[in-house]
Amino acid sequence: MSKLPPDILAQLAESAQKFISNEYSFTHRQALASSTIGYSEKHWQMFADLAWLAIPFNEEHGGLGGNIADISGLLEQFGYGLIIEPYISTVVLAGHVLSNANDSPLSQELTAQIISGNVHISLAWQERQSSANVMNIKTTATETEDGYLINGEKISVLNGLNADSYIISAQSQNTKTPSLFFVAADTKGLSAQHHQLYDGHRATTLQLQNVLIPKQNQLVVNAEELLKETMTVGMYALCCEALGSMEKLLEMTIEYAKIRKQFGVPIASFQALRHMISDMYVTLKKTRCLNEQIASQWVHHSPSPQDIAALKVQTGKAAHFISRNAIQIHGGIGMTNELEVGHYVKRLTTIDGLLGNSQYHLASLANSL
Amino acid sequence: MAPEKNMDLGKFRNEICDFLNNHIPDDVWEAVAKTTSYFPAFSAVMTMHKLLATKGWSVVNWPEEYGGPGWSDEQRRIFFEEYCSRGLPMMAPQSVGMVAPAIMKFGTAEQKAKYLPPIASGADTWCQGYSEPNAGSDLVSLQCRADSDGDHYIINGQKTWTTWAFEVDHIFLLVRTSSEGRPQAGITFLLIDSMSLPGMEVRPIIGLDGMPEQAEVFFDNVRVPKTQVLGTENQGWTVAKYLLEHERAAGGSFQFVLRRELDKLRTLANVTDDGHGSKISSDPVFKQKCAELEVDWRCLAASENYARRIGSNHPEAAHMASLIKLESMNLTQHISELALDISGTLALVDQQLALHIGSETPPIDPIEVLTVMPTYLNQRASSIFGGSHQIQRDILAKLVISK
């Protein structure tokens, strides 16, 4: 349940809607996606000015003191407008770690920098063999006299291209538990290979070869709980974004079915398509109900692993179902890169793929029942 | 090659295998590994066409008098089995399986002599100019006009979704030559000898996977001699329908293509980590989904075999053609969906550069993942082209309910 007062939430929602309808045409979005950095620094500064970057952080650290439910409306708008700015990686994932890290000068400083829009930080948790199991970590951290030596590889690091620094999970050789370390992007021994994803977002493969960092860069010891909770928060954020994208896809599909004529009538008059559209609506609505129910209970207890897995499974399934039907109802035109539809489909397909897709979480659910 | 009347089929199979195993150039195998669409890389299609033509195997479904090898049904089946199960690119259907049968049936002696031999050799290539922006499922509403001007037509209008229009050198067109009577009555079928006549323009369409495959084709006062009509003026719909039947009855080889796709799926599962120390291949959710696809595959194979047994003149032949289109395309899509499901984040990286034939960009490890996302995206078209799933079901409903 939200922590912020309703008037602040309403303001946030309104400013997000305005931003999307006034500043975020599809052509503009596509231009940003193919630009060198893949997003707009101007927008990011605006996010900071509108306090969007401050929502989930504690007031004593300069945040608005909101919680995850307080960003759900914003994220849904981001999904609706197909926003490409790297909010989830910096604010949600890295932000959540920092909010819950040791209350050190370093983490306070980093939080302040995120809120002001001055830095991007990416959480590097995933590895080649780990699939979406955040505890499957081969990267090691060995304590030495000068600090920690980190070795390993991280994949799918979101927004790694623009990250000024990374938060890296590694198996501490001392405690045999995972810890989280702060590593500046220009640290010796760290090399990055940047990729573009099919949805236009960026992700990075990191190699860490004897990366030496000072002792105070250890942000969290025994990070198991925090890592899992961060996954939960990140999964929920993705599910909120997906709601917005699915909503828009359904709207566009209904709109098109009403204007596209074949056999002398709008294709929306064909019963086969009417049923498909009804099923899309049902799928979206029940996914939204599940999402909102989980959010409303959050204040009392974080969702159980089964609940959050179920939400991610359902959101992924819904994303695919709505995407596939949206293309089908559009016919040939739905297969082109020129139309918005396909880009919503690619974002939704990517959202399913991040932080464990429906297949992964269905299997974990199956094993937990 | 004129086969013996009761030629030993085992020997026949060996000859096919020997050729396919030993004489296919590397760039074709590279194209096979990088195929992400129902339409493989055009260069590889034509390399194979010309190579098979040297053996007399490029047009195996054609009657002998036009250059077919004169094989029995059984020999053709063996050929397709060996060919498709290696993932090799099929001959361009628009040329070999669409326009050619129409020319054989409706063409003049001159048209047959002019067009069929270069199709068989691979010298001429064709695309299909049926669909228009406002005439997709409702094809007969097409508006691209051909006005009479002495012994020529003047063509004005647009075609769209024309697969490979920017690769080929010929197009067959449905045009409107009359607006009298039923819409079917005023359609004429034209054979166009070039893709760059004065007034013609081809603009590639970029697909969801980022690659061009279809195109728009524009006609602005394009002059074509009336001798280019196939059949007779205003009777083009008869030709068009005959050709669509050929398009749908693609020859009973989806089972071999999809067998290979299912095997590839297993290979992918064998190299993909489940995150808990094992491979996806031992994941119970994957196993169940895969087992379901195996059942679907067996049904499809049996259906194709049945359709082949009853032949094209049987009262159920049309039912089977629609059934096989629906089921083969469903299975194609479901395999691509499961491949995506098991690849997780690994499939998300856009690797278009590595997908080009002859590319210097190496694919990201594991290489099996390279084709997963573009295939998934591209295969969404399988339920749209060649008569959408909704249209196929309408056709079937008419057949089944009126029975």
Ligand SMILES: Cc1cc2nc3c(=O)[nH]c(=O)nc-3n(C[C@H](O)[C@H](O)[C@H](O)COP(=O)(O)OP(=O)(O)OC[C@H]3O[C@@H](n4cnc5c(N)ncnc54)[C@H](O)[C@@H]3O)c2cc1C
């Ligand atoms: C990859 C690809 C390759 C193609 N290659 C070629 C080619 O080489 N040459 C060529 O001429 N064309 C080609 N096409 C075009 C193809 O034939 C058309 O896309 C197809 O006929 C559908 O037409 P449309 O795209 O205009 O969709 P529409 O006809 O507008 O259909 C939109 C939606 O409405 C549904 N619909 C339409 N009518 C009905 C109905 N009566 N009842 C229920 N639902 C209905 C459709 O199923 C679809 O879901 C290709 C298309 C694709 C995607």
